Structures are given as C-alpha cells and as structure tokens.
Amino acid sequence: MTSHPIRFLLNDTEITLTEVAPDETLLDFLRLSRRLTGTKEGCAEGDCGACTVLAGRLRNGALRYEPVNACIRFLAACHGCHIVTIEHLSPKGAGLHPVQQAMVDHHASQCGFCTPGFVMALYGLWMENGDPSVVEIETALQGNLCRCTGYEPIVKAARAAAAAGGQAMDALARERDGVAARLAAIPAGAEVSKDGKRTILPASEDALAQALLDNPGATLIAGATDVGLWVTKFLRPIAPAIFIGHLMKGVSVSDDEIRLGAGVTYSELLPIIAETMPELTDYLTRIGGWQVRNAGTIGGNIANGSPIGEMPPLLIALNARIVLRRGNSRREIPLEGFFIEYGKQDRQPGEFLESIVVPRPDGARIAGYKVSKRAYSDITAVAMGILIREERGLITEARLAFGGMAGTPKRAVKAEAALRGRPFARDTFEAAAHAVAGDFQPLSDWRASAEYRQAVAANLIRRFWLEQDGEEVRLSRTVEA
C-alpha cells in the first residue's frame, strides 16, 4: 500500500510496481515474472554479461542508453528508466536488427547462450559510436564472456554493424522523444515495501539526508556492483535499503579542482578524466567491464571500503578530499583518512558520502597503474596511484598510494620518503622501489601471492620512472599499421 510506486518502461510496456523488496533483481523479474527469457543468467555477479540489457535514463533532459547487468541490477533501481531487452530489438515477424544481422552473417554465435548479451552490448555501442575501432569494440565487450567463438567473429560483426549504419531509423531513436516524455512524467522518488522489507528511493539529496537520518541502519545502494553480490551470492538481507544511484550526479570542473558527486559512474567520469588527466584514461578502462562502469559509482567504490577498489589509490595520490554529509551538516576530510582499517571507515551512522574533491594536478607528473591476472575486467592484484612534483630537478612532492597491498588503500610512506627531496633520476626511483618493500606486508590469495605483490609494487615505481624517461613500458592492444 503506497502512493509512490516503482515505475519504469520495459520495452514498450509501462510497469508500475507497488510491492517491491529491495533485493529483487531485474533479471529475476524479467525471466520469472515477465517470461522474457532472452536475457540469460550466466554468473549472477556481473562478470559474464549474459544478462546485459540497456538502461535508458534521462540526464539533463537527454535520454541516454547504457548496457547494464540485469543480474545485479535491483528492480527498484530501474525506477524512472527505460529497460530494453533483446526481445525489443526485432519484434516477432520483423527483420533482424543490423547488429543481429551482422552477428548472423559473421557466424558470431555458436552455443548462443551469451549471444543476447553480446547483441545488447553491441547495440549500445552501435548507438553511440558509428565507427568504432577494434580497441573500442574490445573495450565495449570487456563485460561479456564468450566461451565458444574466441571473439574474432563477434568483433568483425561489430565492425560490420557499424558499416551497415541505420541508427537514425532505429526504433529507440524514432521513439526517443516519446520515451523521454514518458520517463519525465515519472516522479523522482519512490517508496515501496514487500513482506515488510522497505525500499526507499529519495527524490532528492535532501530527501536522502533525511531518509538516512530516519533509517541509520539502512543499506545504501548506488550502482549495486558490490551490494548486488551480497544478495545473489551470500543471500544477505539488505532491507531497509535506500537507493541512491540516481542522485549526486553533479560534476564541476574549475581551474583548481574537480568536484564529483558520489553518484558519478565510472563511465561518466571517463570523459572528464580524458579531458583533465588523460594519463589516467587507460587505468579507468581497466575497471570492470562496460556494464559495471555504467553502473558502479565513484562514491560506492570509496564508501564500501574495499582494499582493492580502484579509485582510492588514484585519488589518494591526487590528494583528494571527500565530503561526508549527515542531515544538513557536512564535513570534508582527506580521502586517505577515511580508511581506518580493513572493514572500518570513518563514516558515522546517518552519514553518507556526498562528493569527492580532486585537486587538479597541473604541473605534476601523475600515473595510475593496475595489475591483475587478466588485463581487463579483473579485480586488482596491485594498483598504484602516483603523483610527483619536481622543481629544478628535485622532487618536491611525492604521493604514492597502493591498493591490494594492505587491508586498506594506503600510501607508501617509506617509498615516498625515498623520493622526496631527491633528484628526479633513475637512482632515486630505484631507491624508492627498494624502500616500498618496507611499506607493506601484503597477503597471498588467489589473485596474487605476497611475493608477487611486493615485486610488482617495486616494479611499478620503476615503470613510472622509465615511462617518464621516455621508454615504452606499456603493452598495447592497438595494431600498428
């Protein structure tokens, strides 16, 4: 019984749900409630992409579609969205969509189970990039696993679909204005419950502040790329839950700093980084797959306190600060102070992470490196953010922060000391590479042994020097002409 239901568009049907538990997933809703079985479950953790659907959302009045994983997308987080599934691409009796036709023409399906997910990811790419390079296609497909084809025909199909064009005639393009109007008519907030489990979508940031004061024990859910797994893998109760993925999307870039709302996704961050700190774009494309980058937020990556989150090492190196809000009071602290120990952060009950302030590193040398077992869409073994300022050949500022080396993202104090005040030269970085061994006692696990983590941490410092010195130290997916 509520007057604020969850509402969204599913293909061409308007859905209104007055009873939704926070832990209900979009995938189960599609497959079990709507019998839309083209969307598959391959892993239920956002790593295989078989469940890829498009989520269209209004942003500053413009409707934009992005591929997301339905398996870890909570149903409540679809509020105000247009969810598009494989069934919408070529209604019964209609011909194949250019992406689908290209997949057929290039023999790009074998067992076919992953295929709807690939089609949806490629559909998302096709809509926004009329002439993708092979590397751009690979980047778009980082969140989709295929075990049969070896991917070659899928990449060829993506090129062929681009060549076929037809974007202007596409159903979603033709219906864009109508859909935008229907989404705009959906009220911003929602509140429902099912079996006593409450689901709250605050209409505004102020409403969020109040809702969290009223429910200080509530689970905050932004992109759900982590919380989704609490439910699908660990069957953990999350009610009451406050969904915030639609909030805190503001970005402002000034000469001195970049202010990011906590709800900015990795995908939304990418163009900002490309413009302000292009050295770091590679690093960002090593975070998750496309679907994860479309859902996961910068705030969530920080607030969940993981020692292997990608953003903190980078942001700590950049000397970022965060703004925490409780009710109407705010406090700003250095990001590195937020991480107290493994599983413990400096966040009070009723408080939430509102924004991140990143001083622009103009004039400094910066880099972000991530090493993992698989180059893309893998969780960090070791990550390093580094910022070096030098004046007349001497290092005046050295900030090195690592992920995967301790129970929290952490600065390498001894390595920094070996750099500060020393000449900007190979020997100095070699000394820092040796010193970093004293900074951490990493763990051994399935991602990497302690020995490897130590060796890589030292080598990433060496890599930074070599790269600054002009040596080619990065592997590239670009094919040289």
Next chain:
Amino acid sequence: MKDRSDTRPAGVAHQSIQHESAHLHVTGRADYTDDLPEPAGTVHAALGLSEIAHGRITALDLNAVRAAPGVLAVLTADDLPGTNDISPAGHGDDPIFAGPEVMFWGQPIFAVVAETRDLARRAAALARVEYEALPHFLDPIAARDGGMDYVTPPLVLKRGDVRAGMAAAPLRLEGRLTVGGQDHFYLEGQIALAVPDAEGMNIFVSTQHPSEVQHMVAHALAVPANQVVVTVRRMGGGFGGKETQMNLFACVAAIAARKLDRPVKLRPDRDEDMSATGKRHDFVIDYKAGYDKHGKILAVEGDFHARCGFSADLSGPVTDRALFHADNAYYYPDVELRSHPQRTNTVSNTAFRGFGGPQGVIAAERIIEEIAYALHLDPLEVRKRNLYQNGQLTPYHQQVEDQILPRIFAELEASCDYAARRQAVLDFNARGGVIRRGIAMTPVKFGISFTATFFNQAGALVHLYTDGSIMVNHGGTEMGQGLHTKIAQIVAEAFQVDISLVRVTRTTTEKVPNTSATAASSGTDLNGMAVLDACDRIKARLAAHFAAARNVAPEEVEFIPGHIRVGAVDIPFAEAVRMAYMARVQLWSDGFYATPKIHWDRATGQGRPFYYFAYGAACAEVSVDTLTGEYVIERADVLHDVGRSLNPAIDLGQVEGGFVQGVGWLTSEELWWDQQGQLRTHAPSTYKIPLASDRPKIFNVALADWSVNAERSIKRSKAVGEPPLMLGISVWEAIGHAVASVADYRLAPRLDAPATPERVLMAVERLRA
C-alpha cells in the same frame, strides 16, 4: 539449357552456411533448459555442499532447513529409492549424496526442495553440519606421498628399450612440468528439470550424454531404463563438462520429482556449479629425454601424475589419452610412459575438450623446447627433425599413415613469414627494454576415436514426409559446435534438396537409443555416417520403386538438385515422394554406423585406437611486460586440418574458439585452492577466462583446404572439436621465448602453466638471478 544437375541446392555439404539456430541465438528466442515453460506445479531444488576437504560427518542437523519457508522436502543419502552412485565408469565410487565420509570441499550432502529457487537456496544455507576432520591431500604429488591410492588402474605405454636408449643417448635432459586444470565455464550452467508422469520420468537436461542420464536416473529411481526419457534441444556450451557431470543434477531432480510427484528443477548457481563439478585434470609431469646434438630425440620417459579428484569418473580414459598424446607429433625411438591417476581430496575431474590429450601434448612440446634451448636451435627446427614419418610407430604401436605436418609447417611458415618475424623478435629483444617479444610455432597431431572402442557407434532416424520435408534425429547433441547444421547439410546433400527442407530435432532417448556421448570430437563423424546410412536406405527404396515403376535400371534413378531423375524424366522431389508414398514405399529409416578398423588392447598397450589423426599448427607472437609479467598476443596464424570441410565457416569457428580456449587454459585460467582445500576461484569474478581483449590482435586462421581424410570418414572430413585447443600451446611457448630473452636464451624458460602474469614475472626473475 543448363542441366539441373549442374546447380547445387542451398546448404548442402561443404558450404559455409549459418548455424541452424543463428537467428534464434541473436534474437534471444533459442530456448535452453531454463527457458522452457515450467509445467504447472514446478518446484525447485538446491544442494547443500560440504565445507570440508576430507572428514566424517558427526552431526547433520537439517531441522532448520525443513522448517524454512516454502520447504517441501529434504533429501539425503537415506532417502534414495535406488543406488547412491553415479559413477559413469561403473566404479561405484561417485555418490549422489556423500555420507558419512566427505571427500572434497563442495561435495553434495543433501538437497532441499522448495516452492521457489530462492527459498530453496535460503533453506539450504540453514543446515548445520559438524565434521571430524581427516587428513586431506590436494595435489597429486602430496597425495602420492601421503599414501593415497589410484582411482583407476594406471597405464604403461612402451616401445623399444627406454633404459638402453637413454643410456646410449649422447645428451640427456630431465625436468618437471606442472600444468593446471581448467574449468569448462560453459556459459549455461548445469541444469535439470524432471517432470514425472504416471508412466515414468521425463528429464530435460543440459547434457552431452542423454543415454547416460537415462541410465543414471533409472538406477537412482530403481526403475527400468524404458521408464525414463531424456531430452535436450541445445546446450549453452558443454566442452566435456556435461558428459558425466550433469548426472548429479538430473538424478537429484528426478528423485525429488518422484518423491513429491511434482516437476522439480535444479539449477545450481555458478559458484555451486564450479565447486561441485569436475574440471580438466591438473598434471605434474616428470620427463626425461635422450637426444643427439642435432636435436633428434632418441628416448623419452615420462610419469604423468594427474589430480583425479576423489573418484574415478572418466579419469581412466583421460589419463590414458594423456599418454596417447605424450608424443604429440614426434617419433620417440625408445619410449616408456606411465600414468598415475592419483586420488585427491578435490572434486572429481572429468572430460574437457582434448580429454587429457593436451596435457600429453604440452609435455612433448616442453621436451622439444628444452632440447632447442640446450642446443641453441630454433625450436621449430627441432620439431621438424622429429616429426613422424609415415610408417613409424607411436608408443601404442599404431602406424602413422596420414602425416601431413611437413606441408602444414611449410605453408604456415611461408604465410606467416616466420623466419623474418623470428629475426625481428630477436632484434627487438636485443635492444633490451621492459617489453620483450617472443614467437613460437607448434603443431598438433590428435587421434580421433573414443579409445573405448565400443563407444564408436551411432544411430539415426530420418523421416521423409509426403510434402518432401525431412525430419532428422540422431544420437548427437548440439552444444554450439554446429553438429545439427552439418547433419542437415549431409541430409540435404544426400537427397539433393535445399536445406530449408531439412529439420534436425531435439535429441531424445525416445528416438535413438543407446547413444554415445557427444564427445571425443566424434559427433559428426559418427552421427553423420549413421544419418547418411538412413538416407541411403530411403534413397535405395525410392530408386528401386522408380526403377520398377518406370522400367529403368536402378542406376538410372538419380537424385539431382530438387528432383529425382528417372531415366530421361526429372520428377520434382516433393512430387516423387508423394508418388512413392501412394505406392506404399517406406519413407523413413533408421541408420547405424560403427567405426571400422579400430581396436585397442589396454593390457598390452597396443592396437589401433584411432581411426585417423587430425593435424594443425599455429604460430604465435607475444609481447611480455617484464616488470609485471603481463602480456598480449600480438599475432597468431593458424593452419588447421579438418580434411574436406563439411562447413568451413563452422570449422573455422571451432578452430578459433578452440585456440582461444587453449590460450585461456595456459594463461589466465587458474584454479586456486586454499590450504583448507576450498577452491577459491569458483566464479568469473575470480576465475578468468579470456575476453575479446585477450584474443590475438591479429588472428589469421585458415583451413588446410587441400586436405582429404585418408580414411572413408563422412565426406572425407575430419573431426574438429578438440584438436585446435592444443594450438594455444604456441602462445605459452612464445611467452616462454620472451621470458628467455632476459637471459639471452641460454636457459629454457621452464614456464609452468597457467602462465599467469605472476608465473611469468617469477620466471623472469628466476632467469635474471
């Protein structure tokens, strides 16, 4: 006027047509088992898995499970109507539910059935199990040293006198190679839906082996096989993982369905699937080789220790096949190879594309590599000097008669510009620097046939309807490999009709009984021949009828495109079929095939287990980051032999996909157990199969289009499922080559597999030390 017989109907043999389900795949309309409409009243099961690697259950408290919301039943080993065993090899060592002894972490102990899958999973988590811990052994060497036994009798292959050969060899080497296992990671996980009716049990299951499911369910329910019907339309990938591993899920669903008299579906989640089902066998291989200064191999001795897991499953034939392929493409004058199918406290390992063969092949390639580094030769040169010549005997005394690798090597070397690129790699590395390059060309020779000779049989059923359309059924299953497409092409070719008239239907034990698994790359070889036999029988009846009716010789009745030519008259196909029906000609037939020539005596280690060999070679070039151990595949060139291809597009897809899967096995796919014996890489978040961005940046794949099977296989084609997987070894060796550059190639890189960035960096540091 152009003669009709000069044209070809669409989709007949040797054409590159699309997969029969391509349109359904891309539109999401291809139904997999979980997509079938659930019968009214369907309920859901979930498994309770052990949380100890080896122990005795001292208390199993399932009261909270029973009391959980929506729970309808709980099943343990005490609730089984039939035998608590699903050993595919008849060893009696594979319980459905463990107890009281638990043999690995993740072993099913009980199942719970509830109104929804979610409720069943939540209920299963409420079990309280207490164990008395027993010593556990995870890897085969620890298991051997700890006194664990073999799961199945070992095999020895020998020819000549290896001790004398080794002693006489001017040069010798020995070493150990550790090769990791591999999870199948079929995108569609295991699933079974059991639908009971008054007369029996209907099982819808994702399986490569419906007949085995039928027999296992019959045993589990203690009913005759004729009361169980097993059906599968398609799988979302199999790769060997659904040759025996689906039995657990099918049997539990069936037992629950019988108990409740309701349809029961069992779909484990990915973590349960990866924890509770077997994988490719890990191997530790101790090898010795004697050779001369020209790199010619004189003697080889090898001990192949396999992590078989807690039970035999298919470990006998898998470890046998490792020995069968421990020569790969090379002649060993004196040889002795010994398998050690070691019991371990891990999930029971099983079939996986290549079936032990890849682990044998990689040992041969390691030996070649070691010889080449020791002699400062290009490994390709050593390979060429040791290739089999026709007439030479394998370690199992089969004569090699169809060797084509010299031509494959020569063509691939030319097309990929091997010599110049190898020099460029050496020059690149000579500059020093962080990024190093490596290049390698490796071959595969793979024996085709089930080594258990009796499996090499197949049946088919072909229906010709009076409108000229054709329905085909056979014993093989479709898992994405394109079997049904090729079968339809064979039928279209036989009748000279357009493939749109041919429909291959779901595989079901109701139509063709006593089938073999769709495995060992044999699906098309066996079922294609059986289908062709059925077509030939129908054609013979039609020919006899029209010969008699029109008074021509039977040879004057011909099947030409879209028509049957009777003497000088071309009758449209559908019309001819209709006429034959009116004349009471039987328009359907069964078909059968048993592979000729093969035989194998395991006791003596001699015979001809393989009907023929499939060949191929790949050249891979990589870049390795010597600061992190990361790498990219710059380029791969493949030339592979599928005989006379039934469908070049599908075969290319198998070759490309197999190559990348083989690369995954040897690079990023790592099975990692903690010290307690729990597999910790049990989902794609932790177990990393290749992505699009891991495939070769430049990938040139070609079929040896001049190759024709020397044996009378179906249309002279060759099996393609497994052999290309082993071409991924070229990438592993190329990475080793790049690594070796840091010590100026003086030392063999001795890279173990999988060559994760960590192993690569550690090898770099070892060589630099």
